[in-house]
Amino acid sequence: xxxxxxxxxxxxxxxxxxxxxxxxxxxxxxxxxxxxxxxxxxxxxxxxxxxxxxxxxxxxxxxxxxxxxxxxxxxxxxxxxxxxxxxxxxxxxxxxxxxxxxxxxxxxxxxxxxxxxxxxxxxxxxxxxxxxxxxxxxxxxxxxxxxxxxxxxxxxxxxxxxxxxxxxxxxxxxxxxxxxxxxxxxxxxxxxxxxxxxxxxxxxxxxxxxxxxxxxxxxxxxxxxxxxxxxxxxxxxxxxxxxxxxxxxxxxxxxxxxxxxxxxxxxxxxxxxxxxxxxxxxxxxxxxxxxxxxxxxxxxx
Amino acid sequence: xxxxxxxxxxxxxxxxxxxxxxxxxxxxxxxxxxxxxxxxxxxxxxxxxxxxxxxxxxxxxxxxxxxxxxxxxxxxxxxxxxxxxxxxxxxxxxxxxxxxxxxxxxxxxxxxxxxxxxxxxxxxxxxxxxxxxxxxxxxxxxxxxxxxxxxxxxxxxxxxxxxxxxxxxxxxxxxxxxxxxxxxxxxxxxxxxxxxxxxxxxxxxxxxxxxxxxxxxxxxxxxxxxxxxxxxxxxxxxxxxxxxxxxxxxxxxxxxxxxxxxxxxxxxxxxxxxxxxxxxxxxxxxxxxxxxxxxxxxxxxxxxxxxxxxxxxxxxxxxxxxxxxxxxxxxxxxxxxxxxxxxxxxxxxxxxxxxxxxxxxxxxxxxxxxxxxxxxxxxxxxxxxxxxxxxxxxxxxxxxxxxxxxxxxxxxxxxxxxxxxxxxxxxxxxxxxxxxxxxxxxxxxxxxxxxx
Numbered sequence: 001x002x003x004x005x006x007x008x009x010x011x012x013x014x015x016x017x018x019x020x021x022x023x024x025x026x027x028x029x030x031x032x033x034x035x036x037x038x039x040x041x042x043x044x045x046x047x048x049x050x051x052x053x054x055x056x057x058x059x060x061x062x063x064x065x066x067x068x069x070x071x072x073x074x075x076x077x078x079x080x081x082x083x084x085x086x087x088x089x090x091x092x093x094x095x096x097x098x099x100x101x102x103x104x105x106x107x108x109x110x111x112x113x114x115x116x117x118x119x120x121x122x123x124x125x126x127x128x129x130x131x132x133x134x135x136x137x138x139x140x141x142x143x144x145x146x147x148x149x150x151x152x153x154x155x156x157x158x159x160x161x162x163x164x165x166x167x168x169x170x171x172x173x174x175x176x177x178x179x180x181x182x183x184x185x186x187x188x189x190x191x192x193x194x195x196x197x198x199x200x201x202x203x204x205x206x207x208x209x210x211x212x213x214x215x216x217x218x219x220x221x222x223x224x225x226x227x228x229x230x231x232x233x234x235x236x237x238x239x240x241x242x243x244x245x246x247x248x249x250x251x252x253x254x255x256x257x258x259x260x261x262x263x264x265x266x267x268x269x270x271x272x273x274x275x276x277x278x279x280x281x282x283x284x285x286x287x288x289x290x291x292x293x294x295x296x297x298x299x300x301x
Numbered sequence: 302x303x304x305x306x307x308x309x310x311x312x313x314x315x316x317x318x319x320x321x322x323x324x325x326x327x328x329x330x331x332x333x334x335x336x337x338x339x340x341x342x343x344x345x346x347x348x349x350x351x352x353x354x355x356x357x358x359x360x361x362x363x364x365x366x367x368x369x370x371x372x373x374x375x376x377x378x379x380x381x382x383x384x385x386x387x388x389x390x391x392x393x394x395x396x397x398x399x400x401x402x403x404x405x406x407x408x409x410x411x412x413x414x415x416x417x418x419x420x421x422x423x424x425x426x427x428x429x430x431x432x433x434x435x436x437x438x439x440x441x442x443x444x445x446x447x448x449x450x451x452x453x454x455x456x457x458x459x460x461x462x463x464x465x466x467x468x469x470x471x472x473x474x475x476x477x478x479x480x481x482x483x484x485x486x487x488x489x490x491x492x493x494x495x496x497x498x499x500x501x502x503x504x505x506x507x508x509x510x511x512x513x514x515x516x517x518x519x520x521x522x523x524x525x526x527x528x529x530x531x532x533x534x535x536x537x538x539x540x541x542x543x544x545x546x547x548x549x550x551x552x553x554x555x556x557x558x559x560x561x562x563x564x565x566x567x568x569x570x571x572x573x574x575x576x577x578x579x580x581x582x583x584x585x586x587x588x589x590x591x592x593x594x595x596x597x598x599x600x601x602x603x604x605x606x607x608x609x610x611x612x613x614x615x616x617x618x619x620x621x622x623x624x625x626x627x628x629x630x631x632x633x634x635x636x637x638x639x640x641x642x643x644x645x646x647x648x649x650x651x652x653x654x655x656x657x658x659x660x661x662x663x664x665x666x667x668x669x670x671x672x673x674x675x676x677x678x679x680x681x682x683x684x685x686x687x688x689x690x691x692x693x694x695x696x697x698x699x700x701x702x703x704x705x706x707x708x709x710x711x712x713x714x715x716x717x718x719x720x721x722x723x724x725x726x727x728x729x730x731x732x733x734x735x736x737x738x739x740x741x742x743x744x745x746x747x748x749x750x751x752x753x
Contacts, residue, residue, distance in 0.1 A: 050753060052408070052753075053753065054433075139573075139574050139578075140573045140583075140592070141586065141590075156574060157575060157578070158578060161524075163734055247526055249526070249725070249728050250729065250731075250732030250734060251725060251729025251735060251740075252734070263721065266409070267405070268717070268721075
């Protein structure tokens, strides 16, 4: 992969310019959509910039907004909440998604039907999903607490308001919505595996568990990488479901970083601080992504 | 062949999904439809009550956009807007928004100077912020010009807090709410309890009316977000407390407020288990459902309890003044909505918007406004014999308005910072994440950190 990249670069530079010309629309697009906003957000993160200030003064504060974030207890709490949420959703979704992919990889009629129905949650807008689950969870009128109560399980203030239940409850919503995506990705990975190693393993007398452990898992590593990256980034960015279900509560328990950024930016209109927080989130996600790639790529080579 | 089948299933699933997803926007548009269809049938009776205004339609063809909170009064808007359009030729397009969305969208509109909305309903607590920042137009010139036809003295004095800031009016009173106590007359009579007159009696009654088996709770309360913050502030007011110090600075973590928060928390022991998560609509559902015996709240929902389509408690509800702490001079929380004009709007639109405000708050239209779930602002409406016969609780509201306090939630420009911090930490206390003292300390810290 690195080889082909250097080759492309060399061609890019030595060529008569037609390469550049052809790539230009994409370059312009990326600059306008990604690079310019990134620099803009970095710039305003260095200012005390509040939209609600009638004079719209922008005072340069250097890294003041970043320092404020590191001493702000609300932010440390929200980073913790984010990490718990990300870890919870990613681990559960990978385990469930892989299991479901293995279960449904057979080309039987039933598997095909189930697979297509499993796509439904993924295609619903997260806000709608959040609202639906909120009413399902409602302790006085909702269906989930009702049936659990029939079974003799008392939910107290309800799944979204009890301290030990709120986080698992919103993780469950995310798992419900995104496990199918993970399943599809694993399914694609499983379908593209070569058959020869399995035949060889069968000839050598390996059990199904052994061939799963020593063949399927290592061969699926590229898929794992994609799933991990995709789901981790998406989980870090979660907003809609939290906005619609707990709104960060009970107290501050499920106030993830992205929700806190929304509050700072769109409730207090404190744009400088919100931009600084968004950049911190970006750095955390970037570091984690690089770690994943390093760990999984090294093992593969 | 297999692939074909898979593709077929995928296409099927997709069409199914597109259908389901497609329902989203359509469903939100749907509620706006029926009133438009009702309009033609609704116009004739209205035309006879309203004075004939055939002479001139100076703003004919002007199109106004109105951002309205989805409170009860939105139904009155739905009914009255077509009538107004008929009379003046001004077109009013209403966008119905929830509390949080309304604020976010209108403030974004103000700070971006985009003038997407010409008219907006303004919560009493936003008036300071909107006034200080000049988001909405000061209406004083208009008011001085048209004072004669508007009979401004008829508007309840307390109602002016719905938009006044530092002597000017940035929103015109639209819907006045009084904090009252709704209670189930049948349940209280059955238990032999008098309607509570003090906060201490309220707690005792809530306890007595709660059944062990979870079939009935004493009181419905608000515990989450802005709603929880506002309910807490209402109880602070009813206990004679304040969240400001002598110099007008925010001071929420005083020993008195900690004690009031603990009292507020003890009421939750007799509220439905989900109450810590309630916003206004869920509290309302709980009461209408018939699982709670008492509910403090705005006077606006009273008529709805007699509507069998949305209420299980028809004919069972009575209403009384909101109980205050023992020995305290009675004073009642006042809230509600004003209606403002976007300062960025085109002057012609501003004139047309003022026509709308003048029309909807006029003495004659206010009667229809009240009959369609609007809330009163005028003494003439509250004392109209015909209306009092229809809505026997109006005298009680009049009294609550007379002794109303519209400032128990500070209406200064930083109000939203206070509300957000209290919303978060009152909920943290109610769900057991923090003690009352820690919760208010943290709220105070957050307020101070966010104050500009």
